[in-house]
Amino acid sequence: MRALTEHQLRETLVNASAEERQRLALPADFLFVDWDHLDFYAWRDPRTKGRGYVVAEVGGTATGIVLRASDSSSHARAAMCNLCHTMQPGDQVTMFTARKAGDAGERGDSVGTIVCADLSCHENVRLAAPLAPNEYRASVDRRIDGTRHRIEAFVERVWEP
Numbered sequence: 001m002r003a004l005t006e007h008q009l010r011e012t013l014v015n016a017s018a019e020e021r022q023r024l025a026l027p028a029d030f031l032f033v034d035w036d037h038l039d040f041y042a043w044r045d046p047r048t049k050g051r052g053y054v055v056a057e058v059g060g061t062a063t064g065i066v067l068r069a070s071d072s073s074s075h076a077r078a079a080m081c082n083l084c085h086t087m088q089p090g091d092q093v094t095m096f097t098a099r100k101a102g103d104a105g106e107r108g109d110s111v112g113t114i115v116c117a118d119l120s121c122h123e124n125v126r127l128a129a130p131l132a133p134n135e136y137r138a139s140v141d142r143r144i145d146g147t148r149h150r151i152e153a154f155v156e157r158v159w160e161p
Contacts (some may be wrong), residue, residue, distance in 0.1 A: 001034075001035050001038040001039065001040065001041060001055075001056075001057055001062070002035065002057070002062065002098070003033075003035040004041075004055070004062055005007060006026060006030070006036070008062070008093055009026070009041075009055060009062075009064065010022075010091065012022055012025055012055050012062045012063055012064035012092060013053070013064040013065065013066055014063055014064065014065060014101040014158065014159045015065050015066055015067050015099050015100060015101045015105055015158055015159075016064075016066045020066060022092070023048070023121040024045065024053065025045050025046050025047040025048065026043070027043045027044075027046060028046070031083070038122060039056075039122060039144065039147065039148040039151070039153045040055060040056040040057075040122060040148065040152075041054070041055045041056075042054040042055070042119035042120075042121065042122065042151075044069075044118060044119055044120060050068055050069040050071070051066065051067065051068060051069070052066075052068075052069060052096060052119050053065070053066055053067065054119070054151060054154075054155060056148075056151045056152050056155045057091065057152075058152050058155050058156055058159070063155050063159060064155075065098045065101075065154075065155055065158045066098060066099070067096040067098050067115075067119075067161070068096065068097050068099075069095070069117070070094050070095035070097075071098055077090045078090055079114055080093075080114070081092045081114060081115050081116045081121060081124070081152070082113040082114050083113065083115050083116070083121045083147055083150045083151055083154065084116065084121035084122075084124045084125045084126075084143070084147045085143065085147070086116065086121070086124040086125065086149075087151075088116060088117075091117070092116065092117050092118070093114050093116060093117055094114070094115065094117045095112055095113070095114055095115075096112060096113060096114075096115045097110045097111065097112035098110060098111050098112070098154075098158045099158075100111065100157075100158055100159075100160075101158060101160075111154070111157045111158050113154060121147055121151070122147070125140070125143040125144050125146075125147045126140065126144065131161050
């Protein structure tokens with residue numbers, strides 16, 4: 001991903017009002033982000049419970065969306081994140097919704113999916129079990145590519161007219 005300044009990051013949010021862009025709180029480590037090693041950038045708002053953000057390069061353009069986490073989660077069952085396809089305990093995944101951009105969002109249309117509660121999909125797909133003698137690294141690379149494609153598709157669903 002190409003590096004973004006704070007101002008550029010705020011401007012990428014296609015489903016946010018000017019007030020929401022202004023209110024956005026960046027993570028404490030924002031200045032230390034290694035953009036060259038990111039497929040997308042996602043974080044939970046440290047000041048606003050239940051809000052998160054995802055920025056991905058869609059068609060070569062950095063495009064971001066505001067997410068809202070569900071108030072409830074299932075602590076009883078494990079579930080799979082729909083973005084990174086990682087199985088997580090029930091309290092580590094949650095339903096996130098994103099208001100659609102433009103007129104559709106103003107009418108109340110939204111898109112939702114089950115995602116890792118801390119939005120750590122980028123790291124989760126890179127956590128691989130040690131390779132067995134007959135395994136090869138390509139399986140991890142496929143997981144990384146798949147996650148990137150699913151993130152981009154989710155952002156596109158929010159952004160589409």
